Structures are given as C-alpha cells and as structure tokens.
Amino acid sequence: MNPIYVDNNATTRVAPEVLEAMLPYFSDLYGNPSSMHTFGGSVGSKVRAAREQVAQLLGALPEEILFTSCGTESDSTAIYAAIRSNPEKKHIITTRVEHPAVKNLFEHLGKKGYRVTVVPVDRQGRLDLDTLYKNLSDDTAVVSVMWANNETGTIFPVEEIARKVRERGIVFHTDAVQAVGKMPITMADSAIDMLSLSGHKLHAPKGIGVLYVRKGTQFAPFLMGGHQEGGRRAGTENTASIIGMGRAAQLAMESMQDENTRVKALRDKLETELLNRVPHSMINGDPENRLPNTTSIAFEYVEGEAILLLMDQHGICASSGSACTSGSLEPSHVLRAMGVPFTAAHGSIRYSLSIYNTEEEIDFIIDKMPTIIERLRQMSPFWQR
Amino acid sequence: MWDYTNKVKDHFLNPRNVGFIDDFDGLGEVGSLACGDALKLTFKLDEGERIADAKFQTFGCASAIASSSALTEMVKGMTLDEAAKVTNEDIADFLGGLPKEKMHCSVMGRDAMEKAIAYYRGEAEKQVEGEIVCECFGVTDRQIERAVKENGLTSIEEVTDYVKAGGGCENCHDKIQFIIDDILGNAPRAAKKPEALTNIQKIKMIDATLEREIKPALNQDGGDIELVDVDGNRVMVKLRGTCASCSKSQITLKHYVETKLKDLVSQDLVVEEV
Numbered sequence: 001m002n003p004i005y006v007d008n009n010a011t012t013r014v015a016p017e018v019l020e021a022m023l024p025y026f027s028d029l030y031g032n033p034s035s036m037h038t039f040g041g042s043v044g045s046k047v048r049a050a051r052e053q054v055a056q057l058l059g060a061l062p063e064e065i066l067f068t069s070c071g072t073e074s075d076s077t078a079i080y081a082a083i084r085s086n087p088e089k090k091h092i093i094t095t096r097v098e099h100p101a102v103k104n105l106f107e108h109l110g111k112k113g114y115r116v117t118v119v120p121v122d123r124q125g126r127l128d129l130d131t132l133y134k135n136l137s138d139d140t141a142v143v144s145v146m147w148a149n150n151e152t153g154t155i156f157p158v159e160e161i162a163r164k165v166r167e168r169g170i171v172f173h174t175d176a177v178q179a180v181g182k183m184p185i186t187m188a189d190s191a192i193d194m195l196s197l198s199g200h201k202l203h204a205p206k207g208i209g210v211l212y213v214r215k216g217t218q219f220a221p222f223l224m225g226g227h228q229e230g231g232r233r234a235g236t237e238n239t240a241s242i243i244g245m246g247r248a249a250q251l252a253m254e255s256m257q258d259e260n261t262r263v264k265a266l267r268d269k270l271e272t273e274l275l276n277r278v279p280h281s282m283i284n285g286d287p288e289n290r291l292p293n294t295t296s297i298a299f300e301y302v303e304g305e306a307i308l309l310l311m312d313q314h315g316i317c318a319s320s321g322s323a324c325t326s327g328s329l330e331p332s333h334v335l336r337a338m339g340v341p342f343t344a345a346h347g348s349i350r351y352s353l354s355i356y357n358t359e360e361e362i363d364f365i366i367d368k369m370p371t372i373i374e375r376l377r378q379m380s381p382f383w384q385r
Numbered sequence: 386m387w388d389y390t391n392k393v394k395d396h397f398l399n400p401r402n403v404g405f406i407d408d409f410d411g412l413g414e415v416g417s418l419a420c421g422d423a424l425k426l427t428f429k430l431d432e433g434e435r436i437a438d439a440k441f442q443t444f445g446c447a448s449a450i451a452s453s454s455a456l457t458e459m460v461k462g463m464t465l466d467e468a469a470k471v472t473n474e475d476i477a478d479f480l481g482g483l484p485k486e487k488m489h490c491s492v493m494g495r496d497a498m499e500k501a502i503a504y505y506r507g508e509a510e511k512q513v514e515g516e517i518v519c520e521c522f523g524v525t526d527r528q529i530e531r532a533v534k535e536n537g538l539t540s541i542e543e544v545t546d547y548v549k550a551g552g553g554c555e556n557c558h559d560k561i562q563f564i565i566d567d568i569l570g571n572a573p574r575a576a577k578k579p580e581a582l583t584n585i586q587k588i589k590m591i592d593a594t595l596e597r598e599i600k601p602a603l604n605q606d607g608g609d610i611e612l613v614d615v616d617g618n619r620v621m622v623k624l625r626g627t628c629a630s631c632s633k634s635q636i637t638l639k640h641y642v643e644t645k646l647k648d649l650v651s652q653d654l655v656v657e658e659v
Binding site for chain 1: 397398400403414418419421422423424425442443444445446447449450635636638639640
C-alpha cells in the first residue's frame, strides 16, 4: 500500500515534471555553468532560465535571486549579511515561534553579545505587533519574522511589518519557506529586504534553497571563494537541482489556484470531520489567516508519538508537536509559546497536504483517526476522570 | 522515528493488562500531564501474597506504554519483596532495550511499582525527598543521585534520559553536574548550599562585587560601571568612560560583568544596560 502522505510541511515529493527536467543534468549535460566553452555554457543558460522562473514566482528580478543549498543556509546568510553590514548595531528581533533555523541562530547571537528581542504570540499564534514595534531602535540590525508558521500554518502580516521596519532604516528578513508556492508573493511591491525559501517544500529536491536579496540591500557574503551568484555565494552551482527548482517554481505558479481551492477544501473537510468525530479535540493556530494546506489538531489526554505510530500502522504519515518525537522532553516550542495547555500540546498532530492528496485519502484518515484516539484514550489514566 | 525493538513494538501495539482493578490491593500513580507521561498501576494479591493480577493505565509514548505492559507481565506471580527488586534496567532488558532517550519510561514503571507496594503495606505516601533541582519536571537531588548511582550515569544528558531532569529550560544543568561530580568524586561537595538571598543582601552583594571585582578591571581600560537598579534578578547598569563608547561593550557586559555576578552572587542574575 502506498503511504498516505500528509506531512508536506516537512518535505514534499519531487514532482515528475521536476525530475524529468533535472535528469539530463546528471548524465549527458554535466558541464560547469561557469565554463567558457559551449558545453558548459549551455548549462549556464539553463541556470539563468531557472533564475528567471524563480524570480517570476516571487515577482522579483532575476539578479535578486541567490541559489543556496537549503532554507537554513538562506536564513543564516540573510541574518549574518544584515548584522555584518551593520557592525555597530547590537540589537536583533525575532519571534518565539520561528523554525530552529532562525531560532537557534538568534540564541547563538544572544550568547555572542547581541541583545535579542523575542516577540511573543497569543493563544491563536498571532504576533504581538505592539511589542515588536516598541522594540525597534536605532541599535536594531535586523528583524526576522517567518511568513507562515510550519506547525500551525498561521500567516503573519510580514508586508505590514516590513514597511514599519523599513521606515526605521532596519533590515527586514522573512523565512518564507512554508509560504512560497502556497500564496501569491510580489516582491516588487514589498518592503521585505531578504526572503528565504526551500526547494523541497514545493516539489523540488532537497538540497536546494533560494535567498531573495532586494537590489541595493547591503550584503556581506556567507561563503567566499569564486564569483558564482554574482560574488554573493561562492561554490560551483548545484545545476541539476537549480534547474529542478526553476521548474518547481513554474509548477507552483500553475498549482496555486488548486492549492487555494481543492487542497484547502480537503484540509477543511479533514479538520471539520475530525473535530466532529473526536471529542476533546481542537485546532491550534489562527483559524482565519492560515496556510490552505495545514491544520494542527490537538487531541486531549493522549500523546503524540503514540498517535503517530498507530497512524503509521495504517500507512498515514503526519507530524506531531509532541516532545517524544523530537528527542526533547518539552512539547513543541511553537505550541508552548501559544500557551496551548499541556493536555493538548502533547497530543497535537499536524496534517499538511499537497496537490497530490486525494479525497479518498482524506476520507481514509477521517475513518481511522477516531478509533486511534479512542484506543489510546482507553489506556490513558486521565481520560476516565 | 525512534528505533524500537520488536518487543517494544509488540507491547505497544498489543499491550497486556490494560485497565484498572476495582478491588485492588496496591495502587501506584506517577507522572503528570505536564511531564508528558503518567502511569496508574494496580495489583491484586492471591492467598499466598503473590501478585495474581496487575493492570495499568498509561498516558505517554510507545515506550511508556510498552514499559507499563512489560512491568505488569514481569511482576505477575512475584511476591511483593521480589517485585520491589524489579529495577528500571530489568524492565528495559525485558523489552530488549529502550532508546537511551526513553529510559525514563522504565524508571516510571519502577517508581509506580514502589508506590503500589507502599500503598498495600500501609506505608505513608513518601514525601518528595530532597530539594527540587529541575523545576520543569519537579525532580529532586535525591532522585538524581539515585539514578546516577543505580545506572552509573556520568553526564547531564544521561540524567535527562533517565529521570528527565534538565530536559526543559536547562537552568538546572549546573546543579545536575554538581551532583554527578560529587558522586563520581570529581569535586568536593560544598558543606551547605547557600541560602536564598533577600533583596537587600542581593543588592549589597552585587554592589560589593562591582566595587571589588569588576570596576577595577574596567578602570584599567579607562572604563567604569554604575549600578542603577536591581529588579528581581535584573541588574540594571550604566557603562561609563571608554566602556560607554566601546563597540564591544555588550560583550563586556554579558561575557564579563554578568558572568562575574553569576559566579559570585547568583546564577539567576541577568545584566542589562539602561
């Protein structure tokens, strides 16, 4: 039986069209895009085409697109570029619900002497914008706020934040790894200075990321060496993956409508049915401003890892905000930041869909989940109380 | 995904002895919702004072459920003295091993058995012995000492794996390391832990430390520091002289001033420039 994969915020399958576009660059077309000869040059022209495809998805200029190895590299590159371009500034701002790629870097910078403001969220995962704005100062080097949360799907008003941050002459970066491809983005009209995305979240392979850097933004390279990527990221290009990334960007534009209608309808059906059929269950996150493919549902009085393993028995693949799946002992920092009670945080399951999910799969999950939760609750000492 | 043995998987997917014995002889409850796992254990004795039946209810991950299931299977037929000798290692061994991060599940089983036996024997509910070291999971120094001694633990990570202490905010790591070092003979244990400071004592000590230790060092480089206020554990200071305009002043503040005050006054202090 093929697995029913609803863990697309973790990673996505490589689209067949993307794989097809990439394959020749693993075999016959192996030239170095930086070479002077025609053999390498033909690969170089494909890399340029991919850059244009990604620029189109973001509503940006091709020269504003920097290929990296992953979302994490894009985040680190952006944040280090901002602080190294403003060495006199010692204050940085982020949120309590960032992905570890940003969260852990800010914690590291805090230990290195930076004053870090971490903006809290409310019970629905919405940002406390007053705290963010009040803390902007002449000493602030960078503000980094994710566009959409990977666990709850909550969308933050980054365009509005970016405008306020720019008014103060401060660099604004957004980790848009979950947002790109699922919602329209036009960087030309935006005040965002830098934006990170990751290929494997939108049906390109793992190992390819993108950093958008607005033209004119002060930039200090993270990797130094050759002159690739306009001297902003040295290293021979991961050509096959870049070409795959370009094709995936093109497909994302074509599928965005489907994501916002059919996928959203499937997500809503899954959510509504599970809340109806499983007592003591609730949605984590902003019910309004949310990615169309994501729902995080808390099942009270049961533990996430146990739920996931029973789901796995039925071939259903999802994620949990439970401590036990992460190797930590505390439930997800996102759910804790939102003040989700322990009764619910330990039993939270994230379902994240893609254009490849079908209604039959959603019906199957709806059919199996109540039994799984009931089985574990019958074992739980808290359920009878 | 955790690497579970087939026996752990079997006891998770087909748990034995789930339930609650209404006319129980022994009852032991451990853990909590906040901690992420909890176990309620009941047993019934036969006429020969051997465990005739044991049942469990568990909130927790696969290894917590498997450990509970294994424990109930192991103790059936045992006398209470025999059951009291079942260690967490015995439970883990019965399952063919547990991932190290999950050893606390087997400790939970052992603790529940101890409580259930104490209940039967009419022994008063044991008060939590010792001083809470890990606030996040409510683990005492005695519990940590026991885990270290019984399981030969040598690192904070191992302590966390076995009793959870240190797995939350990590503020207690220094104290855990102190206990480990003490047991392993790596460091002499202090005769007595310092009492909690009153606000006045704290302010006086901060002021004295600034005057005695910190100011002279800053003065050497033409800088100075002034204590502005103390609010709880927030120490508000103003840098003066060359320190005020130094590009590395925040590093001085965090890496030198705060470290000194933490070492010499209280680990909880946070220094801020105002």
